[in-house]
Amino acid sequence: MIYRSKAPLRIGLAGGGTDVSPYSDEYGGAILNATVSLSAHASIEPLQENTIIVEALDRKEEERYDWAPALPINGKLDLLKGVYNRIHAMYGLPLTGFRLSTFVDAPAGSGLGTSSTLVVAILGAFVELLKLPLGDYDIAHLAYQIEREDLQLAGGKQDQYAATFGGVNFMEFYGDDKVIVNPLRIRPEYLHELGNNLVLYFTATSRESAHIIKEQVKNVNNKDEKSIKAMHQLKEQAKMMKEALLKGRLNEIGEILDFGFEQKRRIAHNISNETIELIYTAAKKSGATGGKISGAGGGGFMIFYCPGNTRYAVIETLNTFGGEIKNYTFTKYGLTTWTIS
Numbered sequence: 001m002i003y004r005s006k007a008p009l010r011i012g013l014a015g016g017g018t019d020v021s022p023y024s025d026e027y028g029g030a031i032l033n034a035t036v037s038l039s040a041h042a043s044i045e046p047l048q049e050n051t052i053i054v055e056a057l058d059r060k061e062e063e064r065y066d067w068a069p070a071l072p073i074n075g076k077l078d079l080l081k082g083v084y085n086r087i088h089a090m091y092g093l094p095l096t097g098f099r100l101s102t103f104v105d106a107p108a109g110s111g112l113g114t115s116s117t118l119v120v121a122i123l124g125a126f127v128e129l130l131k132l133p134l135g136d137y138d139i140a141h142l143a144y145q146i147e148r149e150d151l152q153l154a155g156g157k158q159d160q161y162a163a164t165f166g167g168v169n170f171m172e173f174y175g176d177d178k179v180i181v182n183p184l185r186i187r188p189e190y191l192h193e194l195g196n197n198l199v200l201y202f203t204a205t206s207r208e209s210a211h212i213i214k215e216q217v218k219n220v221n222n223k224d225e226k227s228i229k230a231m232h233q234l235k236e237q238a239k240m241m242k243e244a245l246l247k248g249r250l251n252e253i254g255e256i257l258d259f260g261f262e263q264k265r266r267i268a269h270n271i272s273n274e275t276i277e278l279i280y281t282a283a284k285k286s287g288a289t290g291g292k293i294s295g296a297g298g299g300g301f302m303i304f305y306c307p308g309n310t311r312y313a314v315i316e317t318l319n320t321f322g323g324e325i326k327n328y329t330f331t332k333y334g335l336t337t338w339t340i341s
Contacts, residue, residue, distance in 0.1 A: 004043045005124030005337040008035035009105065009112040010162040011200065011303060012294055014260055015238030017267055019156035019173045020213060023220045023231050029173035030238040031158045032184075032245075035166045036200075036328040038105040040114065040121040044129050047097035054080040057103045067097050073151065079115060082151045083122040086142070093130055100125070106326075110202065111293060111300030116159030119143040120335055128337035139335065140164040141177065154213040166334025170242045190248045195330055197250070199288075199304045199311055202324045203279065215268040230266035237263065254289025254305035261292045276302070279321050286310065286317040301326070 010033045018029030047053070050067040054077050063077050069088050071081040080100055087093075102122065106112050120143045127134055134142070143160040147153045157173055165181050168191070172180040186194075219227035237260040244252045261280070265272050272280075276293060279302065283291060287310025294301040306314045315325055 002043050002045045002340050003125050003129040003337070004041070004340065005121050005128060005335060006039040006041045007117050007121040007124060007163040007335045008166055008331050008333070009038040009040065009114060009117050010035045010159065011112065011198070012158065012292075014241035014256065015234050016158075016260070016264065016292075017156070017216060018231050018235045018238070019158040019171070020216060021156075022217065023228070024157070024173035025175040026220070027228075027232070028235070029156075030235045031171045031173070032169070032238045032241045033158055033162050033171070034168040035162055035331045035334065036112075037331050038112065038326070038328060040105070040118040040163070041103045042118070042121040042125040043101050044125045045099045045101070046094070046129075047099060049097045051097040052084070053097075053099040054084075055099070055101050056080070057101055059108075067095075078151055079119055079147075080122060082146050083119060083126065086146050086150055087123075087126045087130070091130060091132065106202075106301075109300055113159030113162060115153070116143060116147060116155065117163040119146055120160055120163040124335045124337045128339060136164045136334065137179070137181075140179070144177070154217070156213070162334075164335045167332050168245070168330065170238065184242065184246060186245050187248065190245060190250060191330055193250055194245070194253070195328075197253070197306050197311060199306055199314055199318070200294075200326045200328055201279075201302050201304065201318050202326055203276070203300065203302060203321070204323045213268075219268060227267050230263040233263040234260055234267075251307060254291075254307060256290065257292050257303070257305055258290030261290065264292065275321075279318065279323075282317050282321070283314050286314045288314050 013032045015031040019031050052065045052067055055062040061077055065071055070085045104114050104118055106114055108114050123139055123143055140160040144157055158171055161171055161179060161181055168184045168186055170182040170184055240256050283304045288304040288306050291302055291304035304314055
């Protein structure tokens with residue numbers, strides 16, 4: 001038997017960064033995101049030997065261990081081992097050897113929530129294997145605990161919930177780990193137009209988001225007025241984006257993205273850089289009305305809103321920077337699990 005799962009990556013459309021503690025704990029955060037047809041995949045295959053094999057097929061990395069109740073967290077495939085350690089600590093299973101394999105459709109550090117989505121996918125495979133009675137909120141919160149508490153990785157909360165729930169969601173974040181996921185009922189023609197006009201561009205660079213997020217956290221702890229005010233504005237941006245999408249005011253999307261990108265630059269250093277600014281300026285000159293860096297910033301994917309038929313001129317311009325246009329569609333479904341014999 002093989003126990004499989006997949007979870008979708010997401011595009012953050014508005015409010016990015018307000019899901020990070022301590023800002024979300026003190027002021028409340030709001031995010032609007034949408035999952036896309038790029039996924040993190042995980043599978044578990046029980047073995048007849050007392051060996052645990054963890055492997056990231058996309059990165060060609062593999063670790064082998066004698067069966068143990070906990071695997072060492074040493075910088076090698078820690079996301080995979082961290083999920084196993086938590087599952088075994090909570091449920092005491094599995095007690096035999098197995099092979100855990102993963103694959104992600106986008107590179108790590110790309111800004112589409114790859115790490116958190118991978119944790120959700122791995123959890124899904126264990127839920128399928130062990131038939132665990134966990135709901136969507138349970139899985140998302142457990143994924144958050146594994147990353148932020150067990151593995152001490154810096155970051156926010158939106159990615160785990162986006163990957164688990166799927167679809168277009170307006171999310172609210174409060175103290176005591178309270179999260180409310182509000183699925184948005186957007187008319188199909190609005191969503192089709194959004195997908196047609198929103199260009200996803202990989203800058204051909206990845207980045208370590210932890211450094212940017214740690215500075216953001218430091219600025220909130222130090223009551224940095226400029227940074228906190230910008231985050232308040234990003235929270236408002238999420239509300240603006242929700243209203244524009246629900247009411248079909250798609251002509252406002254670019255300006256809302258542009259407003260958010262201006263605020264995002266004020267949260268921490270290194271969110272943008274000279275290359276990103278050159279790309280952003282060129283895309284706007286070619287017809288985009290706004291855009292943003294996906295994720296914490298510093299590199300990875302960017303998105304641009306291109307109304308009318310301007311996407312083609314914008315794509316032609318973006319191709320001159322040596323990156324890659326990534327085709328995608330929006331998806332309705334979140335974490336999916338199944339078993340094959």
